[in-house]
Amino acid sequence: MSMLQATGWLGNLTNEELNQVEKRGILKRYCAKKIIFEKDEVLNRYYYVVDGLIQAYHQNRDGRKWIVGQFSQGDLFPHTGLVGDETIYPASSKTLASSILFVIDRQAARELIHRIPSLGQWITQFLANKNQELISRFSDLVLEPALSQLVSLLKRLARQSGIQVSDGWVLIPNLMAEQDLAAYIGVAPETVSRLFRRLYRRNCAKSAGRGKIYVNFDKLPI
DNA sequence: CCATTAATTGGCA
């Protein structure tokens, strides 16, 4: 079982340490659109994404949704309770696509962090990055209009998973659906649709079919 | 092919 190793994210660990980690958790396969846990449930498991796509979100009684984040290969979630004493999940999460998760009990996770310093380091760094990203999103949400939020999201995705295709053009191969983009930046789906129309018209972006889009890094506003 | 779900559009607050 070297699936954790294959993800490359725990690369700092020695084989022995990796074994320590692997024998304390199990691999679990999920179909698409399955709830993994819901907000306010008791936080007793952590999940490391070996493969697939997961969405974390808040939802109110009216069904209105705000997407906290999306996790893919190499991500660990939730992001609370590893060092502090939070006892419930801060958001709900579900699979967007069929996924393989490495599942580990909370207590076991805490022991591992204690036992393997480099793992603690990795997690600290990981959480810091997630935190930074979230702060930046909140800042945009409060300070920037929708177009600028969308553009900064596209830029981040292009940086993270973009594929260079030609002069200035980058393909984002796994873009979430427009309604998810809307729930992510906190605007109505119609707004996202109209913003994309503007970007297409200005030749800043080109649609490439479902879940794919070309963006021109240089021409994108802001 | 049909049944759903997603995206687009126009109108109006």
Next chain:
DNA sequence: TGCCAATTAATGG
């Protein structure tokens, strides 16, 4: 911009 309603497009059986 948001929300609603009416279409139209895209998907997945």
